[in-house]
Amino acid sequence: MKKVVNKLNGDYSSLKLLGGFNDSVYEVKVNDKSFVIKFFLMSQTNKSLIKGELDWINYLSENGMNVAKPVFSIQDNFIKEISENAYSYYYVIFEKVEGRFIDEEGWKENLIKNWGQAMGKMHNLAKNYKPSCNGSIKKWIDNDILTDPPSLITDLVLDKWNKYVEKIKSLPISKDSYGIIHNDLHHKNIYFNNGEVILFDFGDCEYNWFSYDISISLYHAIQRIPLNQEEYRLDFANKFMKNFMIGYKLENSIDYSWLKEIEFFLDYRHIYSYLYILKHLNINDTDNRLKEFLEEMKNRIEEGLPYLKGLNLEQFI
Incomplete structure (x- = not known):
């Protein structure tokens, strides 16, 4: 970490961990201006995928979307390499965008x-996007949860997972229903600044529905509400989707038949999230609260x- 900050002539005392599933995202000040550094273990990714992600972000920016963009720095190259503590990393420097999370702003209808409008615009732009020859974006079927599920899952969970995957494989693909998605656009990957939406963390982007x-x-919006508060969860979900889709349809149209798949996709996301945690976290090092949460999910x-x-699907027509 210190090597990177020194290369940037940054202020090491300003270094702050922002998050990332593996504590891989940091903020640092360079000449009193804040930047975000994101690290990628070379053993877990390849340069082509990172290039594909950055090209996609720049394309969205060039077409009027508010996104956290990569910035040029050393040798005019977005993607740099570093070795530290016996590990090798790629790293990318992003601009630090200003804004607040929706939790801080309040879950207001206009936000x-x-x-929803931001996602609709992104999906509409995806319809005509072609990755560069040096960059690539993975397809949903290439996700490591599908290619190599965690070994800790029970046979019953694995059987249910395989059934979900088989159904998804059978879904039709068309330009209007399938393309590059953010794949993790929850409320902690969005800033609001005077009502404007700024998207960031495109590291999971892929071809999907x-x-x-x-x-x-x-x-993830309703994940904040305990599972035993079923009536409140459903009421919130209906209000959320009503407003989200009003915004979405300002930028993109989606057939009602695909909206009817939302409850299926919610269940798919639930089991996917369970498998993701099992695969990417050392469960033995987690606290009892997370262990109880995983047991409940299982x-x-x-x-x-x-x-x-x-879910009241008729309101989306």
Whole structure:
């Protein structure tokens, strides 16, 4: 870490961990201006995928979207390399965007509409996007959860997971329903600044169904509400989706048949999230609260309990 800060002539005392699933995202000041540094373990990715992500971000920016963009620095190259503590990393420097999370702003109707509008514009732009020859964006089927599920799962969970995957494989693909999605556009990957939406953290972007991207935003929005508060969860979900889709339809149209898949995609996201945590976290090093949460997730998956039931789909027509 110190090597990178020194190369930037940055202020090491200003270094601040922002997050990332593996504590891989930091903020640092260079000449009193803040930047974000994101690290990628070379053993877990390849340069082509990072290039594909950055090209996609720049394309969205060039077409009028508010996104956290990569910035040129050393040798006019977006992607740099560093070795430290026996590990080798790629790293990219992003501009530090200003704004607040929706939790801080309040879950207001206009903000949710703007969130939906931003996703609608992104999906519309995806329809005509072609990755550069030096960059690539993975397809959903290439995700490591699908190619190499975690070994800790029970046979029952694995069986249910395989059934979800088989259904998704059977879904039709068209320009209007399938393309590059953010794949993690939850409320902690969005800033609001005077009502404007700024998107960031495109590290999971992939080719997938637009309906799934919508479902991911809904999934994480209602994840804040305890599972035993079913009536409140459903009421919130209906209000959220009503406003989200009002904004979405300002920029992109989506057939009603795909909206009817949202409850399925919510269940798929639930089991995917469970498998993701098992694969990428050392469960033995986690606290009891997370272990209890994972046990609850496992039980619901094995019992076939829906993540959400009774969504008022007619309001989206």
